[in-house]
Amino acid sequence: MQQRVVAALERMGDVLGELGRRFADAGEEIALVGGPVRDAMLGRLQQDLDLTTSARPEVTERLLKGWADAIWDVGRAFGTIGCRKGPWQVEITTYRSEAYDRTSRKPTVEYGDTLAGDLGRRDFTVNSMALVLGPDGVGEPHLEDPFGGLVDLAQRTLRTPGAPEDSFSDDPLRMMRAARFAAQLGFEVDPDVVAAMTDMAQRVSIVSAERVREELVKLVCAPEPRRGLLLLVRTGLASYVLPELPALALERDEHHRxxxxxxxxxxxxxxxxxxxxxxxxxxxxxxxxxxxxxxxxxxxxxxxxxxxxxxxxxxxxxxxxxxxxxxxxxxxxxxxxxxxxxxxxxxxxxxxxxxxxxxxxxxxxxxxxxxxxxxxxxxxxxxxxxxxxxxxxxxxxxxxxxxxxxxxxxxxxxxxxxxxRPDLDGNQIMEILGIGPGREVGEAYRFLLEHRLDHGPVDPEQAERVLRDWWASRGEQP
Incomplete structure (x- = not known):
């Protein structure tokens, strides 16, 4: 695992080194965090980098100017500034904490002051690890892992940093993310997490349809979608996000007919x-x-x-x-x-x-x-x-x-x-029948299409005879 991390950091060296220097010179902390750290340990290479920082969004944006090839701030309301540098897509988010109101579909965002606090509000321990960047990038890896994510990664287990009930109350979509990560990574979900998902399944109904959809797409496109779908059904989450799936389980009859x-x-x-x-x-x-x-x-x-x-x-x-x-x-x-x-x-x-x-x-x-x-x-x-x-x-x-x-x-x-397509187009139909645009042209077109499907292609002269015969059978005169 250490060898994988070193290899990944070598790939990211240029971009992480410059970011480390820029933020350190400004007196700010910055760290590679979440999925990229987890995937580096698993040997899963990617071009998307997530970082977290003490800097507020306006400071992050200023530090990226003149270095990034492009900058965007569509996530500013959530403390995120994105940029592109060569082949890398980078998102830098201010330390934060977020929680749902009991009836709200959107989280309220509050900025935090420490890396440990930021890691503690993340979904799962395997995503609650950070590699801290210094003035020279990462150098010797400085891993922050306050919740035992490294052990859980080695044991291929999904656990929450704190009580799962608190985590899922903060963001109910995390219950679906558990199923998605199980499908993507082939991990087992901790029994306490499964129990909380089962008890709190109804809470996912406050999450917007768009966010649910994105998690469902990722789950279905994962290497092992069956694993994630079984978990959705087992915990009752599927009854709220894809009720047609558990309904199929009810189709077994006692006589096995x-x-x-x-x-x-x-x-x-x-x-x-x-x-x-x-x-x-x-x-x-x-x-x-x-x-x-x-x-x-x-x-x-x-x-x-x-x-x-x-x-x-x-x-x-x-x-x-x-x-x-x-x-x-x-x-x-x-x-x-x-x-x-x-x-x-x-x-x-x-x-x-x-x-x-x-x-x-x-x-x-x-x-x-x-x-x-x-x-x-x-x-x-x-x-x-x-x-x-x-x-x-x-x-x-x-x-x-x-x-x-x-x-x-x-x-x-x-x-x-x-x-x-029919053997004659609309203009030819109008010319042969001596009619203008209208309903009859569409009817003639559909008739010729059915003839084409039944008999295959015919030459223009034969198509004209077929059309005239059809028109005459309607009592019309071309």
């Missing part, structure tokens, strides 16, 4: 992660992972037990897509991300109509058209959704989907399938 939907969902998530190398930019990919997590959330609403003892979930794809959109809107996700995830949820069952290859070329075209640019993500989700323990059945499903993908590729080469 269908698979455990909750466990199936977590397995689909893990299998989708294993397939992320099929995506255009690889992973971690939030859209892919969140679609896997949400794909079956319509099942609790659609479960029906039949007289013969079987169970159905008819239309759970459509219901799930609506519930996904509603949840993501509540969490203030962007429209594009919400549309992408909910579309994947709605389409995730489409493949099962393929059978053993009975789809016509028209059906394949519609599959591609409906998926649009999300087709690679739909491929991953559909493949990941196979969790059967029957090896022969799993192999058959893989072969069948291989066949569908091969057909898509062949049609794409022949027909530019990803950009399917």
């Amino acid at each position: 269908h698979k455990d939907v909750y466990e199936h969902t977590l397995t689909v998530l893990e299998q989708s992660i294993d397939l992320e190398d099929r995506l255009p930019e690889g992973g971690p990919d939030f859209v892919c992972r969140f679609a896997a997590l949400m794909h079956d959330i319509g099942k609790p609403r659609t479960r029906r037990f039949l007289d013969d003892g079987s169970v159905t979930f008819h239309h759970h794809d459509v219901v799930g897509a609506k519930l996904t959109r509603k949840r993501m809107q509540a969490l203030k996700f962007s429209g594009d991300v919400t549309d992408a995830v909910s579309t994947l949820v709605e389409l995730h069952l489409r493949f099962h109509g393929y059978g053993s290859g009975e789809w016509t070329d028209s059906a394949v075209r519609r599959y591609v058209r409906d998926a649009g640019p999300l087709l690679p993500w739909l491929h991953v989700l559909t493949r990941a959704d196979c969790t059967t323990r029957n090896a022969r059945k799993a192999a058959r499903l893989r072969r069948t989907y291989d066949d569908l993908e091969a057909r898509i590729e062949r049609l794409a080469e022949q027909e530019e399938l990803e950009a399917v």
